[in-house]
Amino acid sequence: GENVEQHPSTLSVQEGDSAVIKCTYSDSASNYFPWYKQELGKRPQLIIDIRSNVGEKKDQRIAVTLNKTAKHFSLHITETQPEDSAVYFCAVRGSYIPTFGRGTSLIVHP
Amino acid sequence: DTEVTQTPKHLVMGMTNKKSLKCEQHMGHRAMYWYKQKAKKPPELMFVYSYEKLSINESVPSRFSPECPNSSLLNLHLHALQPEDSALYLCASSPPRGAGELFFGEGSRLTVL
Numbered sequence: 001g002e003n004v005e006q007h008p009s010t011l012s013v014q015e016g017d018s019a020v021i022k023c024t025y026s027d028s029a030s031n032y033f034p035w036y037k038q039e040l041g042k043r044p045q046l047i048i049d050i051r052s053n054v055g056e057k058k059d060q061r062i063a064v065t066l067n068k069t070a071k072h073f074s075l076h077i078t079e080t081q082p083e084d085s086a087v088y089f090c091a092v093r094g095s096y097i098p099t100f101g102r103g104t105s106l107i108v109h110p
Numbered sequence: 111d112t113e114v115t116q117t118p119k120h121l122v123m124g125m126t127n128k129k130s131l132k133c134e135q136h137m138g139h140r141a142m143y144w145y146k147q148k149a150k151k152p153p154e155l156m157f158v159y160s161y162e163k164l165s166i167n168e169s170v171p172s173r174f175s176p177e178c179p180n181s182s183l184l185n186l187h188l189h190a191l192q193p194e195d196s197a198l199y200l201c202a203s204s205p206p207r208g209a210g211e212l213f214f215g216e217g218s219r220l221t222v223l
Contacts, residue, residue, distance in 0.1 A: 032210045034210075034211065034212075042216070043200060043214040043215060043216050043217055044153065044200075044212075044214050045214070046211060046212070049211065087150055089152050089153075091212075093210035097155060097158065097166065098210055098212060100152035100153060101152065102151070102152055103150060103151065103152055105150060
């Protein structure tokens with residue numbers, strides 16, 4: 001099955017700094033790569049996704065890049081704000097069921 | 111309606127109780143999922159229903175019993191649970207011809223005493 005590695009497990013930044021979270025995957029047939037944000041006690045919410053025919057996608061302060069050759073993709077958050085503090089999960093979907101990374105706890109200090 | 115609705119939001123039960131978690135969506139999604147999530151861990155897949163048929167059971171103990179009465183409803187019946195089953199139980203659905211986006215419900219927080 002698919003193997004997804006996510007790093008770092010914890011990321012602490014100052015407000016206004018950038019944050020980068022990276023995921024690698026094993027199945028070259030995977031074609032859909034979403035990122036979820038989960039605040040304490042709440043459901044995971046899709047914040048951005050990318051498909052395998054695209055290299056980069058941006059939505060305001062959030063961007064995702066995909067390198068299919070190297071089988072890794074990254075979440076970039078610029079100008080971080082305290083409300084960005086949450087656990088972020090990457091996921092990879094190939095033929096059927098998404099596989100989640102282990103999560104990154106992002107802490108943004110005011 | 112773009113929501114996945116789960117009830118109850120919170121549930122406390124003893125190890126001898128029988129209870130059920132319910133999930134409902136009216137987005138026409140034909141795949142529905144149950145996930146179990148412990149704090150700060152990723153969602154762990156339990157069951158998948160596709161077109162109302164159980165297609166995946168990730169070796170879940172029989173004290174968890176899923177049911178899909180129709181294309182909009184998904185239940186999880188609970189019986190003789192253990193304290194280690196305490197977790198957030200998330201229902202999700204996905205569209206039939208999408209890339210695989212998961213739409214999560216708010217979850218049911220289960221505590222087993």
